[in-house]
Amino acid sequence: MLRQMEGSAAVAEAVVACRPEVVCAYPISPQTHIVEGISDLVRAGELERCEYVTVESEFAAMSVCIGASAAGARAYTATASQGLLFMAEALYNAAGLGLPIVMTLANRAIGPPINIWNDHSDSMSQRDSGWIQLYAETNQEAVDLHVQAFKIAERLSLPVMVCMDGFVLTHAFEQIDVPERAAVDAFLPPFEPAQALDPADPMTIGAMVGPEAFAEVKYLAHAKQMQALDTIPEVAAEFEAAFGRPSGGLARGYRIEDAETVVVALGSVLGTIEDTIDAMREDGVAIGALALKSFRPFPLEEVRAALQGAKRVLVLEKALAVGVGGIVAANVRMALSGLSLHGYTAIAGLGGRPITGPSLRGLFDDAVADRLEPLTFLDMDWERVEAELKRLAAGGRSGAHAENILREVGVVAGRSH
Amino acid sequence: MSDRFEIRIHGRGGQGVVTAAELLSVAAFGEGRHAQAFPSFGSERTGAPVVSFCRIDSVPIRTHEPVATPDALIVQDPTLLHQVDLFAGFAADGYLLLNSGRDLGQLGLEDLCERHRPERLLAVPAGEIARRRLGKPLPNAALLGGFAALTGRLRLDSVQEAIHERFPGRAGEGNAAAAADCFELVAKRVGEGANA
């Protein structure tokens, strides 16, 4: 049933519909509304046989999930940004031990400077942790992906991270259809662990592995992710059959068939991109978009198939790999090896800077006209950057750029009033 | 066919700025339309200037960017006038509903009236109305009722339904009543303006 509701509330309901047995989280913006929502539902008795554990850190949150999942319980947590980094060690461990934990990541920037707003620095920083990473374009998809995530995770014995843009989605009130509990029960079978800590069948989990077998173990983790390239679309198809709407999968093209220019992106920004593309199409520009739904595993074949007809590819991403540039772009290039087409990377929306339609239109026009630098920064205030660089060159104070720029802003503001 | 209408709400932390936008979206949803509400995602604390947004359309809304060129402005707190750039991107034919017992002239907004369609710019004592109905000067609900009357984009009953849904019981009734009072007041003023 469609309802006008907050994304976080909807995700909370969807997670509860999946009947997790252990939920455990540590609060961090913008994830809080989700876990508060689950807490309310559990306390209200909406979910019998569920333990909601309030822990002292994200590291503990993931660790509790590891214990619970290893003991054969369906486990869930949610975090964002610094929280994800604080979990990092346990994150790798959960994947390495093959524990099908599901986690919501309310994407948020990573400091310093401390910043609570949205971008993809957090999830991108953990792209090699062994977790499956799915990205939601809309709150409806965020909801649907959680239902799929448990199925994918448990089918593969791999943890799944459902990434949704912090605030942009988590705090947005929209019309959402949250799957009914019964329908989810029919779609998602009870968790049957591949291995569990059980006195009736004791085993040792988490052995120390030396050079003689380590590489093989790592390759097997890779093979599992390759296997996920089949499982993810499978489950998406099962979901569509069960709930009557498409969502998830590996990637989705938008007006891409005859497109000479294709914009590749992930997450909620695709809405604005599509609006912009429609406008340009009306002006006769052959442009389209490719929405990446799964970043890990990375669907090399699908991406290649979708892009090989295009003349140019613009990867728009909300994270910056300092020292090189695009992260998604690098992966896309891998998919395109051997193909000769113009490739552009645009870093946009860092730390919550709005990605507006007009800005995108300008960016795309430049791309179509091949006026873009290989690496562009959308809506960058070059004046300030130049000023800071000049100061540094002049042997001015080095150190935290943030402070210096803020001081600069202050001065500017002061003058203007 | 898109008939998108975008609202920006200004107020202070704690005055229910975000709630206001959400209620508008719920009311619109209740009328079978697509709507989207979201705050100017920040960590502002009580008293700090806060902004929220609402989009209403007859087709699905894909974008999630902030509202840059609002078709309507709701200002919960007139003291913001001299602190924030309330009218940034304000459409020439846009609507303004401002919570104040004084009129726009007294508030020094004559020039605004010149640049825009004056019959769409209105100051109402929403706080006073609320005080009568709730005992507290919480202008939120009243302003929403006023908004319905001023723009004709929503029906009063769907606004009231949204209010009841969010605030069950007496609080809901008080707010719904305040919304109705303000709706009437604004409808009356608009009528006068039309006659004038």
Added chain:
Amino acid sequence: MSAGQRIRYYQVGTNAVGNRLLDPEERTVQARTDRSNAITSGHRACRGCGEALGARYVLDAAMRASEGKLVAANATGCLEVFSTPFPESSWQLPWIHSVFGNAPAVASGIAAAQRAKGREDVRVIGQGGDGGTVDIGFGCLSGMFERNDDVLYVCYDNEAYMNTGVQRSGATPPAARTANTKPIGDHPGNQFGQGKDVPRIAMAHGIPYVATGTVAEPHDLERKVETAMGMRGARYLHVFVPCPLGWGSASQDTIKLARLVKETGLFPVFEAVDGEVTEVSKIRRRTPVEEYLKPQRRYAHLFGEHGHPEIVERLQAMADRNIEEYGL
């Protein structure tokens, strides 16, 4: 010695592991041929490892108390490394190793899973060395305590990071030599501080049960494990386990040193319920600290021609303070 005297008419009373004339119930689990050997032969612990011994004492007793329905979560460290090098595991119970700092949280997760599944008959033990417990794992430990999760956490304290080559930990005693507190400079060995008395900190959480013990007294240790297993909620057991490698002691002296540390008063052996000390294990043959320190090369710099009698005095003072404070 109270235990010994309870059993009249026998030459070793209950001081020894077992003995032929005692009622089987008066013997330790370790005396039983049906003990579970929770950590079995073939592990790669050093000769005379106190931790391997402590782990078997504790887990065998816990296995008996839980009728074999036991799950263990282990922090990174010697115990984990020497017991589970692929392809061989020495554990005979369901056991998991996640990372260094999270054993208490992993245990909490296992316990939560049992509750969710209505399987509270399955009991959970978290365990680690002093590094994994009092240092890197302390946040998780404190959280587990504060939530009063149904976990018995056991710290096997050998007073330094042995797995990485004997560096100091928050549990390293004053004056002790480690790889990063060499006996040079103004403060030879580890400096004197307030120390990190984790049993006391555990008690401050008001959890139902806190106890300390050593590998020298299996009867005492097993009784405490049994008591702990008879309770619900967060319980903490701090076991003193000498490390021949890290301490520079003879491999055969492992138990002797554990005995001496208690007899000197340097390590109070006690029991606390709901945050209050309820029983202390009295000193039987009070011993000066030298007798405990001298057999350990980590204290060698305190003795001999260029020794530091003043430091030995400070250590003796610490022991005396314990004896005073706990009435040992």
Added chain:
Amino acid sequence: MSANKPYAITLDVGSSLANHTGSWRDERAVYVDRLPPCNDACPAGENVQAWLYEAEEGGEGYERAWRKLVEENPFPAVMGRVCYHPCEGACNRGQLDEAVGIHAVERFLGDEAIRQGWSLERAAEPSGKRVLIVGAGPSGLSAAYHLTRLGHAVTIHEAGPMAGGMMHFGIPRYRLPREVLDAEVRRILDLGVELVLGRKVENVVEEMEAGGFDAAFLAVGAHIGRRAYVPAGEAERILDAVTLLEDLEEGERPQLGRRVAVYGGGNTAMDVARTARRLGVRDAVVVYRRTRERMPAHDFEVAEAEEEGVLMRWLSTIKHFEDGRLVLEKMELDEDGFPQPTGETEELEADSLVLALGQEADLSLLEGVEGIEVEDGVVKVGPDMMTGHAGVFAGGDMVPAERTVTVGVGHGKQAARNIDGWLRGTPYEHPPRPELASFDMLNTWYYSDAPREHQPELEAARRTTGFEEVVGGLAPDNALFEARRCLSCGNCFSCDNCYGVCPDNAVIKLGAPGERYEIDYDYCKGCGICVEECPCGAIEMIPEKA
């Protein structure tokens, strides 16, 4: 490992058993049985620790203990009373708190055996050999017992009217009740030993030929009181201790008067003085030329004597005895501890004087026997107890040794084994003695603090009015407790320490207590904890062979 479990990360439980860490070892632990100091010190060669081990179990254990005991010594009840128990002097527990009261437990077992009527084991295959034993004292009876058990036919010729020798004539009944002595003697005779009383052997060789004996063991003891010249008047009454005690034993009541002086400082002197008190003598005074410290009598004898009112005159010799007066000369010790006359005298009133200056053996039966060597009044024997004359062995007080019942019993056993070897033509060889289990080999931490249980003693008043036994026996509980104070030096007593303290579970418990343990060398890393923590020093480390 099922297919869906992660490779290498998840392992099967207990799989490390495949890893034989025994290869790390450069020393190995080995179980041993060492010689306990009590056994080592026992003149009768009793395996004290072994019979205490059985006694620790009480009940059934007592008989097993007694049987183990009598393998070496057929006189537990006597021994538990009269032996001066060097075992307790050597007992390692003495260095911990107090020595185990071995003699008390031994006495308890002996009395228990008499009460229960336990009988000694019958003879082995008859050897067809006949052995003559001269003298039915402790040594002779002990030899008879062991020889019989070895299958030889034994005949004892005893000059006196009863069997027991010095156990009768040398030890007052208040220390050794006669019914106890008789019971243990009878038990030996019951094995088929032929005893001929009142038969003094004039010449042993003739006696052997006459009786067709294949070998002889001489144990005639030392019954002739050593005389010392004391100038005395006609009327003065001077007796010698041995005769006095013998007469008493044969029912005569010697006339001593109200004041008796006993001359000498040995145990016999004490016995006589104490006996005199019991005979109603008011003043019994022991006159000795040296100090108490230098007195040969055992301390407890002196102490008990003093308790019973016996008076002592140290550093005094008797010059002469006249008109009921003894003239004593004061002595003083020179730097070598020898008494030197001071010329200073004093007087002591006495109705009689008993000389207790030691005894000598009557060796007349050896006169003219070739090969026999006599020195200082005793017969020389080899380590095999054989005299210079083939087939003639000797032991007890008539050979050079400490003159105690226990030594005599020990000689009897030793002689019996050697006679047996000699008769069979395969000389007896004493098995090699294992290493002594010294105190430093023990880990005394494990032993309970258990102070010794003391035997009850008759109060002094009742002691001087009769010949009732002074020292009582232990109550069963106390005997059990005392037995369990044994540290079991050098011999495993199944405390399970080694089994419990091995960090590698490399000790195998073989089953029921007493069945002991085995080291599993597949896993033993050679740490040595089991050795260090073995309470009784029954494990040792030995280097691995290269």
